[in-house]
Amino acid sequence: MTNKTPVRVTCIVGARPNFMKMAPILAAFEVHGDFDARLIHTGQHYDVEMNAVFFQQLGLPEPDLNLGVGSGTQTTQTAQVMIGLENEFLANSPDLVLVVGDVNSTVAAALVAAKMRIPVAHVEAGLRSFDRDMPEEINRLVTDRISDLLLTTERAAGEQLEREGISSEAIHFVGNVMIDSLLSNLKQAVPIAETLSKRGFDQDIVHSISTEYALVTLHRPTNVDNSSQLSGLLDVLSDFAKRMPIVFTLHPRTRARIDAASLNDKINGPGFHVVPPLDYFAMLGATKGASLVVTDSGGLQEETTALGIPCLTVRENTERPITIKDGTNTLVGASPDLLAQxxxxVSKDKTKHSRTPELWDGHAAQRIATVIYSYIKSLS
Structure with a gap:
């Protein structure tokens, strides 16, 4: 720390995707030297054991405060985070509140800070799916409207913000901190064979999967909450598993819906291998080694593009269009028939041309630190 007055930044995380985005930013603050950063975990993702593993692997410090809000409806969760953060901001008077992504904790923190006239910086600003049935889209729209600094991962996001009436002076194209984490941790990625062996899979299965496999994740309500839709997707995947082994990382929400609809037989067929949610290093290794990824996750669309892995996104829209324009992502829609096609x-031609998007270079966090420091000092 220099002899300058440090910039007091309160950093908010609530769910595991936030952890991957916040870790390099906190590290960049430390290197910069003129920040006093406070980390608040809202507890929106409440799997304590898995959260602890992510913190440890990403080098995140212990949170200064964990609100422990847990599960609940969208409104209940948001309200509980807001109440807890109001007390936190009153007690510690930050110069700026930093939020990342699009979860309930993101919008809750931004709302509280804006009402208390504390500047807000939003990392991943300007991403749009244009689908207001997605809670994340509402979170993105509200957070961006009330933020003072809008830090974007791609130029199209800045253009979208300007169309929405945001001043260009508030918008800063900094790159993608998710890719900062990915690039800095690639050497720590755990090969899929090691992950499966630790979980007791037969060695013949481990060997077959090590040569070629598709990684699958599904968790969004549009795909898993309707039993007919979920059943159709699982039928398609089960059929594909006869041609290429599938490793299906099963989200708790999806597991519950499969159990409730008695669909377990659809994920127990030949070539279909189910594992629980993986820690960061194991998931990174599973993604890196895959021949193909099938997902409805936003983060995996970005990570597969950075790694050059073909990705099929089972959604009608995406808030990350650069992964299609420049990357390896293909938006297939939510129809089981379209997924089958x-x-x-993809199984015939895995060579979709791609390039690394601009500023996805592992240095986004340093640029964020510079922008925030300059902004706060300009207010003095």
Missing amino acids: ALGS
């Missing part, structure tokens, strides 16, 4: 095409 896409799987047929």
Whole structure:
């Protein structure tokens, strides 16, 4: 720390995707030297054991405060975070509140800070799916409207913000901190064979999967809450598993819906291998080694593009268009029939041309630190 007055930044995380984004930013603050950063975990993701593993692997410090809000409806969760953060901001008077992503904790923190006239910086600003049935889209829209600094991962996001009436002076294209984490941790990635062996899989299965496999994640309500939709997607995947082994990382929400609809037989067929949610290093290794990824996750669309892995996104829209324009992502829609067609095409030709998006270079966090420091000092 220099002899300058440090910039007091309160950093908010609430769910595991936030952890990957916040870790490099906190590290950049430390290197910069003129920040006094406070980390608040809202507890929106409340799996204590898995959270602890992510913190440890990413080098995140212990949170200064964990609100422990746990599960609940969208409104209940947001309200509980807001109440807890109001007390936190009153007690510690930050110069700026830093939020990342689009979860309930993101919008809750931004709302409280804005009402208390504390500047807000939003990392991943300007991303739009244009689908207001997605809670994340509402979170993105509200957070961006009330933020003072809008830090974008791609130029199109800045253009979208300007169309929405945001001043260009508030918008800063800094790159993608998710990729900062990915690039800095690639050497720590755990090969899929090691992950499966630790979970007791037969060695013949481990060997077959090590040569070629598709990684699958599904968790969004549009895909898993309707039993007919979920059943259709699982039928398609089960059929594909006869041609290429599938490793299916099963989200708790999806597991509950499969159990409730008695669909377990659809994930127990030949070539279909189910594992629980993986820690960061194991998931990074599973993604890095895959021949193909099938997902409805936003983060995996970005990570597969950075790694050059073909990705099929089972959604009608994406808030990350650069992963399609420049990357390896293909938006296939949510229809099981369309997924079947896409799987047929990808299995024949896995060579979709891609390039690394601009400023996805592992240095986004340093640029964020510079922007925030300059902004706060300009207010003095």
